[in-house]
Amino acid sequence: MTAEATPSVGGPPPGLPPLGGPSATGPKFPESPHLSEVGRRMRDEILELLPLLREHAAEGEALGALAPATLEAVDRVGAFKVAIPVELGGYALGARDTAEIVKALGQGDASAAWLVIVSSAGKGALGFDPKARDEVFAGIDDWVGPIMFGATVFAPKVGDGRKVEGGYLVKGKWSYGSGSKHAAWGSVGFEYDDPASGERRRAMGILSRDQYVIVDDWHVLGLQATSSNSIRADQEVFVPEYRVVHTNDLLRRMDGLRGQYSGLAFKHSSIGSMVASTCSFAALAIGIAQGALESFLEQAAKRPPFNLPYKTMSEMASIQVVAGKARAVINAADAVLWRHADEIDRRALAGEDFLPWVEPEITMDLVHQIHECLRMVDGLLLALGSSAVALSNPIQRAVRDIHVLATHGAFRVDPMAEINGRDLFGLEPFPMMAALSPPPPGTGPSHGPTPGGVPPRP
Structure with a gap:
């Protein structure tokens, strides 16, 4: 089968069980106590929107912005307001809610999920003079x-x-x-x-x-x-x-906002908010991987292999092994993600803070899962073969999207591993925001004290 003949596909094939989210048989484990009714509602509505998101993903790539139908649909769900205070027209959701929503979006359109994550920039306006806050949020009800x-x-x-x-x-x-x-x-x-x-x-x-x-x-x-x-x-x-x-x-x-507004998002400490954001990006990677696996299963169940006498690729032992390992990667990544997201919310509700040296270890756990998902998605494309490289095929988009996610400076494995390795060897930690540290003597003007500098362990 030629790449040009590849149809645009997405979603699990008939007769195959869903890989996650709500289903006729229910979830594998009890849902988290930190998943709110609002978070569940948004997640489930987005899962219903997956056909629309997948249909318009290529249009968004061509525009260099979300397709109008995608933008409107995601906005209608309320996802761009997950970090906004309830008092200002938002939902102020916790780490688990936000990660569930982002993961669901990642299965259909990774760019839409990315923009939901970074829409938390609006929360930054709350740290300014109240006049700036009021100016920014004056049009929140009508803005799409x-x-x-x-x-x-x-x-x-x-x-x-x-x-x-x-x-x-x-x-x-x-x-x-x-x-x-x-x-x-x-x-x-x-x-x-x-x-x-x-x-x-x-x-x-x-x-x-x-x-x-x-x-x-x-x-x-x-x-x-x-x-x-x-x-x-x-x-x-x-x-x-x-x-x-x-x-x-x-x-x-920003730390002073804690408790000033309603909602779990405003019970998190500054470090809790930081690791909650990393949870969201890990959720995006897992969502991309899950969407890619669903598409892989559908295509393998329909396509004949190139040079083996099976009716479909799904009958090949090698394809079954790829699928089985892929599901294990997603399950393992889910386990790490949900553990940390739930702990972030638990501490917020209990009024407990994260100590500064805990953040790099949590971040490393999540960054590692991002890269495990990347390798898995790469493997799906290689196993499916040349048909997967057609621009109409969602697997190639998953490969490209997750590679761009993983190249972000905050999610590169080796620098994050170095930070953690220094901790394991008892070496002095780097500042949390190294770019804002005072430069070495003679190298240029100082930017002032480093926000979030990491104090030594006791």
Whole structure:
């Protein structure tokens, strides 16, 4: 069978059991006590939407943004508001709820799932002056899509600014603005010279849509519909004081939100929120893998093998072995993910914090699962053969999307393993945000104290 003849497929074939989620026989294990009615409702509605998401995934890739039907459907479920306070029109869901929703989305359109995760940038506006918060969320009820995106906030290189009366004049280019084509506001990082002290300082500012242009530079291997374009302001734009927060003050402000709003999301500590975010990205990888396996099962049950006398590939022992191992990878990744997501929520409800040195170990567990899923998805494509490389075949999209996810700096195995290895050998830990650390003497101006610096173990 030629690649050109490959139909677009998705979902388990008739007669094959589903790989996860609600089914006629129920889940394999009792559902988590931390899965709320709202989270269950969103997850189940998204699972019902999988045919639509899969149908429009290629359209989103061509647009470099979510297809209109996908954007509207995901917004209608409420998924772009999972991190927004209840008081401001959102749901403030916990780690388990959010991971369940993201995993379900990942089975149909990984770009949509990615944008649900990063829509938490809107939560960042809560750390600003209340006037900025009110400005950002004024249109939340009518806005379709994420309300705000972030671009180059914590990167080593940010935009340039200067202090003026009432605020700052800012210009620059900010990369990786996921959701930039869909969001109402953008948050960006910039540096400026403090007029009083002469110190080089770093800050985060909120820009309105009329203060930047979107650069046509998101031409990448996968996650193409995330609209992770750069944005640019070639001329200085004015950012009022109330829409600016100094970066070394941001984590303190965000931590101060704990308990100020309703919902489990606002019971998490700062470290709990950090690992909850990593849980969501691991859930995306697992969702991609599960969707790919469902498609693999459907195709293998229909296709004849190239050079063996079986009616379909599903009769081949080698294909059965691939499928069996793939399911084990998903089950193992699920076990790790749900353990950590539930523990994050349990601690939040109990008022217990995570100690700083626990975060790298949890993150390493989750990053490892991302890469296990990547290898599994690669194996499905190789086992299915040349028919899987057709652009109409969802498995090739799964391969591309999960590779882009795994190349993100936060999810690369070896750097994360080094951080954990230092801990195992009792060596001094790195700061949580190394890019914001003071540079070594003689290498350049300091950015100030490191937010989230890791204290030594007792």
